[in-house]
Amino acid sequence: MDFRYTHEEEAFRSKLHGWLEKTSGEVFGRGKDGGVGASTASLLDVGDDTRWQRLLEYHRRLYDSGYVALHWPTEYGGGGATLMDQAIYQDEVLSYALPLYGANQLAIDRIGPTLMFMGTQAQKDRYLHKMLTGEEIWCQGYSEPNAGSDLAGIQTRAVLDGDTFVINGQKVWTSLAHRAHMQVLLVRTDPDAPKHKGISYLLVDMKSPGITIRPLVQITGEAGFNEVFYDNVRVPKENIVGEINQGWQVSIATLMYERVSGGTRHPVQRTITELLELSRHTEFEGIPANNHPYVRQRLAQFAVEAECLRLSRYRSLTSQLKGKIPGPESSFGKLFATELNLRVAMFADELLGPYATVDKGSIGAVEGGRWMARSLAARGLTIAAGSSEIQHNIIGERVLKLPKG
Ligand SMILES: Cc1cc2nc3c(=O)[nH]c(=O)nc-3n(C[C@H](O)[C@H](O)[C@H](O)COP(=O)(O)OP(=O)(O)OC[C@H]3O[C@@H](n4cnc5c(N)ncnc54)[C@H](O)[C@@H]3O)c2cc1C
Structure with a gap:
């Protein structure tokens, strides 16, 4: 495996790096070594109005510079970039702890590509461009109070009345619903069919009469999630994607796009680097933490695991470059990275002792309370x-072929 970039790839990386340094400084007031609040990559980090406005401004600049959707084909306004350029983009952007697709993560990552693949021409014309510009922000209404892991158990009903679906029910944990203009919504259109076969996939205007959005405040104090209620909400029939009762297949296509462009970096790698830095100016059991044998062992273990993650992502990228579908390594990636991130956050708590519980704005808060915010948010990423x-x-079941439990 050759880890070096070609001349053209290096030129692309260098130009992007310069753009990120300038834009990150101008919009977020920080460069690569960022400091506090550096984990802006979270979709739930959008409760605060000022931060949201900054994110929208960043999105506009991404669009103006042509970086917002490098993986989209040019015919839809994307960059038509090679897999390698997409990987370079991901790695550079994550090294700045910035969100990959500005303020419209779900639209650009998954929903737009799903429309390209399965939407009508009218849907493509109506929605794709405004996803890119950020004029229309999208959210995803899948989970319900009794249907999360068992998503096919959704109960929100849509009944066809002439040319309109009439929707009644409730969604929960809808990230960004309070900011979004549009939503992809999974609804039950045939309650008598086997559960995977009675679901449809609709595009819903969040300003439709009958929609009520109630933000949910997380343990971090942010309100990025929402409960969304539907009371006789009318949605035009042409807003269905795919055929009626085939929404399960459409939603699977949406989820598949999650891995369309594999970079080699993961945000946890940056967190580990920051933990190492923290150990340089923290005491543990009365001695400098970075001299303490236990701390050194834990840091070394994290560094080894982060390197395994990086190499595994290289392997996935290499097989994609060879035109193969990513193998089992991509199934492990989400599990391994989010669990590692949780262990890193818990170790930071151990290192900081009582100071780990001091929130931002309070005397004694370490690095603006960001370790506390991370430790509270880390479990959510494993869900x-x-x-x-x-x-x-x-x-x-699918990789080890064990019998179904
Ligand atoms: C940060 C974040 C953002 C989210 N954003 C969105 C969003 O934008 N839109 C949206 O629709 N949803 C969103 N969700 C919801 C998310 O998809 C659900 O929380 C997730 O699917 C789990 O469902 P649940 O919460 O109902 O838990 P449950 O499915 O009730 O699970 C409860 C516990 O049981 C375990 N469990 C369940 N089934 C099994 C099984 N078969 N075998 C073993 N263990 C099992 C689970 O692992 C979990 O520990 C978000 C969640 C988080 C944390």
């Missing part, structure tokens, strides 16, 4: 997009 237990089931 979002399929919990760790569900990932274990997938690996057991």
Whole structure:
């Protein structure tokens, strides 16, 4: 495996690096070594209005510079970039702890590509461009109070009345719903069919009469999640993607795009580097933490695991470059990275002792309280997009071919 960039790739990386340094400084007031609040990559980090406005400004600049959707084909306004350039983009952007697709992560990462693949021409014309510009922000209404891991158990009903679907029900944990203009919504259109076969996939205007959005405040104090209620909400029939009752297949296509462009970097690698830095100016059991044998062992173990993650992502990228579908390594990636991130956050708590619980704005808060915010948020990442237990089931059944439990 050759880890070096070609001349053209290095030129692309260098130009992007210069753009990120300038833009990150101008919009977020920080460069690569960023400091406090550096983990802006979270979709839930959008409760604060000022931060949201900054994110929108960053999105506009991404669009103006042509970086917002490098993986989209040029015919839809994307960059038509090679897999390698996409990987370079991901690695550079994550090294700045910036979100990959500005303020419209779900639209550009998954929903837009799903429309390209399965939407009508009218849907492509109506929605794709405004996803890129950020004029229309999208959210994803899948989970319900009794349907999370068992997503096919959704109960939100849509009944066809002439040319309109009438929707009643509730979604929960909808990231960004309070900021979004549009939503992809999974609804039950045939309650009598087997559960995977009675679901449809609709595009819903969040300003439709009958929609009520209630933000949920997380343990971090942020309100990035929402409960969304639907009371006789009318959605035009042409807003269905795919055929009626085939929404499960459409939603699977949406999830598959999650891995369309594999970079080699993961945000946890940056967190480990920052933990190392923290150990340089923290005491543990009365001695400098970075001299303490226990701390050194833990840091070394994290560094080894982060390197394994990086090499595994290289392997995945290499097989994609050879035109192969990513193998089992991509099934392990989410599980391994989010669990590592959780262990790193818990170790930071151990290192900081009582100071780990001091929130931002209080006397004694370490690095603006960011370690506390991380430790509170880390568990959520092991649940979002399929919990760790569900990932274990997938690996057991589909990779190791164990009998279904
Ligand atoms: C940060 C974050 C962002 C999110 N954003 C969105 C969003 O934008 N839109 C949206 O629709 N949803 C979103 N979700 C919701 C997310 O998809 C669900 O939380 C997730 O699917 C789990 O569902 P649940 O919360 O209902 O838990 P449950 O499915 O009730 O699971 C409860 C516990 O049981 C375990 N469990 C369940 N089934 C099994 C099984 N078969 N085998 C072993 N263990 C099992 C789970 O691992 C978990 O520990 C988000 C969640 C998080 C944390």
